[in-house]
Amino acid sequence: MKTKLTPDFVKNVQPEKGRRLEFRDTEERGLVLRVTETGNKSWSMRYDAPDGTMRRKTYQYPATGLARARELVRTLRGQVTEGRDVIAEERKAKADAKVEAARETLSDVATAYFAACLVGTQRIGNKVRIKAPGTLANEKRVWAADIEPKFGKRLVATLTKKEIIQWVDTLTNRSPSAGRAGFHLLRQMLNFAVTRDIIPMNPAPHVAVKAAEPRKRWLTDEELRKIWALLNDIEARAEVEISDEMALLLQMMLVTPLRASEVAGMAWAEIDGNVWTVPAPRMKGKREHVMPLTGPALELLERARQIVGDDKLVFRSTRSGRPLHAVSISAAFKRIVEHLELTRCTPHDYRRTFLTNVCGERIGIPRALGKLLLAHADYDVAAIHYDMNSYLPEKRRIADAWAALLMTIVAEKPSDGGGKVIAFPRKQA
Known part of the structure; x- marks a missing residue:
């Protein structure tokens, strides 16, 4: 049905059981508000591709509001007028990106990963923070010593769980701590590659590593x-x-x-x-x-x-x-x-x-x-x-x-709590 859509209407319209409602905007041709029986609301924008195929782009509400939806449908009409098939172009761009990502080596991923650690975007979540300089320096040491020589030149998409397990076992036989550190860093890098759409999934999210024994050592x-x-x-x-x-x-x-x-x-x-x-x-x-x-x-x-x-x-x-x-x-x-x-x-x-x-x-x-x-x-x-x-x-x-x-x-004379107060310089504001 044709309806003059307003922000209040879009916000308050209620679903109907057993039906999917569609409201065609009278102000912008081609814009349709869809409401499913579960209450999900989305924008539908239809157009005819140059080959005669009917295409439809969708955007979710409320992530995309009414004003933005109207702006998008106007832009889409202009692109169609130029003879473009926007959805086909997007599909091709995504496919090209996957092909390009498949050419990335683990060294390429490591470079991007360490750069992301400096700004706190190395993984997804609301508790991500910039890595401490000491932690980052240690990770770079582990990368240079154990991961880069083995997998640095490999295409990320070709890494398999089996070879990662074998590599972790080799490191663990040399040193359990090296096995733990190497695997944990490699797993972080591969998770980073997943978030950047370089690979669809981490080939080794879980690999058995020798757990660290709790330290109980103290000095006599x-x-x-x-x-x-x-x-x-x-x-x-x-x-x-x-x-x-x-x-x-x-x-x-x-x-x-x-x-x-x-x-x-x-x-x-x-x-x-x-x-x-x-x-x-x-x-x-x-x-x-x-x-x-x-x-x-x-x-x-x-x-x-x-x-x-x-x-x-x-x-x-x-x-x-x-x-x-x-x-x-x-x-x-x-x-x-x-x-x-x-x-x-x-x-x-x-x-x-x-x-x-x-x-x-x-x-x-x-x-x-x-x-x-x-x-x-x-x-x-x-x-x-x-x-x-x-x-x-x-x-x-x-x-x-x-x-x-x-x-x-240590057989030195105990000092009193106050000690000698030294006038150390303070940083100027």
């Missing part, structure tokens, strides 16, 4: 003494090839138990007296973290100022001029562990050592408070979205207690 007092003594000994450090900057960083990570990348990126502008404020972009949880600096921490900073001498970064790499990299930190710590003939451990075990000690009978801090210094993820809704406190007084009591215990363990 004797191990802490040995590590601290080596880091303080210039000759011993030289034997293990530990630079002054690396030694100071590994000590600071034990005194202020944040993650390696968070401590490595410490800048003088983040320090105000005996308080260190780590900006949200540098934190794993993307939330600003306020860390009290104890006497031992301030003494390490003073040594860093004298030895490193950089006016921006506390622990600047002499090679790159940038913060010491997590891979370099892990490698240096591994050399220390092997030199001292300790049971395998990593810098991340510092954090477990800290919490085990402060929450145990030695100090007796409740775990909920001990976690404050770790900046560990809190999945409580109120904590995430409503509680904006920094808990600096509570953190300082915990930090002071830990510093005193640590200095006693």
